[in-house]
Amino acid sequence: MSPSPTTSLLAQIRGLLTIDVDSMDPAFAARYSTPLKFCDMTSNQALVHAQADLVSKDSEESGDFEQDVVDLLTVLLAKEVYPHLTGNVHAQTSPSAAHDTQKTVDHARKLVSRFGEQGIPKNRVCIKIPATPESLLACRELQNEGIQTLATCLFSLPQAVAASQAGCVYVAPYFNELRVHFEPGLWKEYADPKTEHPMSAVILSIVHTFREIGSKTLVMPARFVSSLFVIALTSLTPNHITIGGPILDALAALPALSLDSFAPPAAATAVFPHAIASDREVTRKLVDALDIFGKKEMETRELVGAFVCRRLADDK
Template sequence: MSSATLLADIRSRLVVDVDSMDPDVAARHTNIAAKFCDMTSNQAIVYGEATRPERAELFKKACDHIRSTNAELDIDTQVSNAIDLLTVLLAKEVYPYLTGRVHAQASPSTAYDTEATINHARKLISVFEANGIPKTRVCIKIPATPESVALAAHQAGCLYIAPYFNELRVHFVPGVWKEYTDTAKEHPASPVIASIVKLYKEIDTKTLVMPASIVTAKEVVALVTLGPDHLTLSGAVLNQLAAAKGSEVSLEAEASVGVAVEPEVKSADYLANGGAALKSAIAADAETSRKLEDALKIFGEQEDKTKDLIRAALMA
């Protein structure tokens, strides 16, 4: 028998994370029987929260703290420290509604610099710990792609791999998103996610599959049939699911999506020689390369906008 809402049905089948740094969103869809596991975030979400009037006091708190404690540092360092603190303070607002981890994404500006990415990840963790969130409750997101990265993530012992169901641009450019009659079978990302799920079952990895960039409740239903471990959902999608009756949609146990994982994918060492095999796999896939570069560009632009806001506040 179906649950009262479609959201309750989805929660009974897999783990639901909140793809928002708005505590009101988390509170709206949390109760004694249903809580979110993780909170995911990125530079676009941070910028969106930084511009909301409701977050003005928290934004000011981050800037004031850096201004008072980092006065001897140059303005660029102050700005970088402030955006990290802002990210942590925003996450801390949602933290009480979680049973798992808060996520923070490493800067897109360091995406092709391993040492800089590691240093930023460690810095973020230290800021979380300084603000009462232990590192055991933190997950750092590292931009990466495509199918081959699924094995690389497993080999590296990552907690999650979060393949984007829709490319990032659908959230910023009207007309890019497309609706499909049978989303599980027709959406171009479905076989990619299905192949990752299939691969992870075959190799019995501890790394979990958490699709992201989901636009509609219909896509959620399709993704459930592909068998991932988690889904991270925005406030808008959570609202759609909560408004729909659980009996309105039939959730099949597994979608019939034909996928095959090539033997060479499973046998390759994607971490060897500085990730040479992974770089080659990405470079050989023009569409994947385009989407990766586009996502990094968008996240970088959003990060720069937040830094501009912080810079103006610090220099006022």
């Protein structure tokens, strides 16, 4: 029987025997894995070198080797978690681009492309972008391109509304400012966080405002330092909540609570007037978060640079 005129030689041979992929370039594997997947991926030192050299040349052309490696590391780490998810993997644009719309757009596109090279499609990727005026414009542009965005470093209702208007899929209001994770002495304990913590009012106002205006943007609070804060946030009925590893362990070790523990505050609307912090305080928290993220990004880049220098020295 003659093959169909639309059948490729590759497809024909696949019908005769098992084909493996002899390449470490995921683009090839992804390109030819529909409708059938390869069985094995074979490798050797030459293939490893070829792929590493390709990454190196791409980095030389972009002029930022360390950032390219950091981006790739981000994607590879996310890829390890990806099999355990039903939704999205997230990656954050560089804080150095937070006040530059075009640089934020370019970095977001690059991250999505890197995920695609690792077999993670655009519709399973969400790019976290600091909620500055310039970056929220980037969110709108990216959303129009079909790239999902999350507004992060968010501390106020006006930021959240602006993110909703930009079409962000998520907003991630910080329950605690970022620095408490690095300077525990700044953390203040509250007997009843859902009524006493100042960000409870902000988050509750975001949740209620989004419902009132019919916003499709989902609320995903972040930055918790204890399981008690998670309980408080649950009572505020956000759409999502993102929880770090140690607190996940703590919650898993605790028994279930009565549903009364998750009852919303009695006078939800009463906290609305206090939900919008002064511009000065919101700006302080935002600038501080960008500064911390920027330092952590630079430390990672320095690790990459030191590793490369060691390898070059070893090769001499």
